[in-house]
Amino acid sequence: MKIDILSPPKAGQFAAECATIHASAFAPTGARSWTVKEFEDLLERKTILLLREEHSFLLVEIIQGEAEILTLAVHPDKQNQGFAGYLLQNFFEECATYAVRQCILEVAEDNSAAIKLYQRFNFETITIRKNYFKRKTKFVSAFVMKKCFFNQKN
Numbered sequence: 001m002k003i004d005i006l007s008p009p010k011a012g013q014f015a016a017e018c019a020t021i022h023a024s025a026f027a028p029t030g031a032r033s034w035t036v037k038e039f040e041d042l043l044e045r046k047t048i049l050l051l052r053e054e055h056s057f058l059l060v061e062i063i064q065g066e067a068e069i070l071t072l073a074v075h076p077d078k079q080n081q082g083f084a085g086y087l088l089q090n091f092f093e094e095c096a097t098y099a100v101r102q103c104i105l106e107v108a109e110d111n112s113a114a115i116k117l118y119q120r121f122n123f124e125t126i127t128i129r130k131n132y133f134k135r136k137t138k139f140v141s142a143f144v145m146k147k148c149f150f151n152q153k154n
């Protein structure tokens with residue numbers, strides 16, 4: 001599997017692809033899909049890194065050695081086949097280049113697939129944000145998870 005690792009301006013051309021994958025991946029959760037315009041705006045930021053292939057993508061923001069996973073999505077037909085793990089692995093290898101010291105993310109407390117995936121990569125829950133994500137008919141709390149990089153091998 002070949003992954004592109006892109007920053008602006010090249011990343012911007014994949015805004016529509018990201019929106020399509022995001023909508024299909026998050027539809028079963030009841031979460032709101034991000035629009036093409038939202039992705040266009042995000043992918044213009046100089047701090048953004050997009051890792052993508054045709055069925056999946058990982059969007060990260062890196063500011064002064066602190067990375068935040070903004071979103072991660074795999075098309076439902078391709079889930080549980082290692083795509084997300086491969087994207088994350090590629091990102092962690094890239095982290096040394098950007099001198100990343102830590103990576104944080106927010107994940108819905110009922111998203112067991114994502115939580116299991118992040119735990120596999122040694123993310124730990126550092127706090128809970130109550131009723132953080134809005135779903136169609138309810139609010140769901142978020143786990144804030146963090147992974148620290150203690151050396152350049154991550």
Ligand SMILES: CC(C)(COP(=O)(O)OP(=O)(O)OC[C@H]1O[C@@H](n2cnc3c(N)ncnc32)[C@H](O)[C@@H]1OP(=O)(O)O)[C@@H](O)C(=O)NCCC(=O)NCCS
Nearest residue numbers: 025072073074079080081082083084085107113114116117
């Ligand atoms: C969460 C998501 C990104 C995982 O992507 P994926 O490509 O299916 O994940 P992988 O195949 O790389 O799986 C890696 C690990 O995730 C976990 N996992 C993946 N799918 C799972 C499922 N359906 N149930 C339980 N665990 C699952 C497992 O721990 C798996 O490791 P294993 O193979 O050793 O059991 C994908 O399901 C998705 O896009 N979901 C909707 C969007 C979303 O929730 N994004 C994350 C928001 S923070």
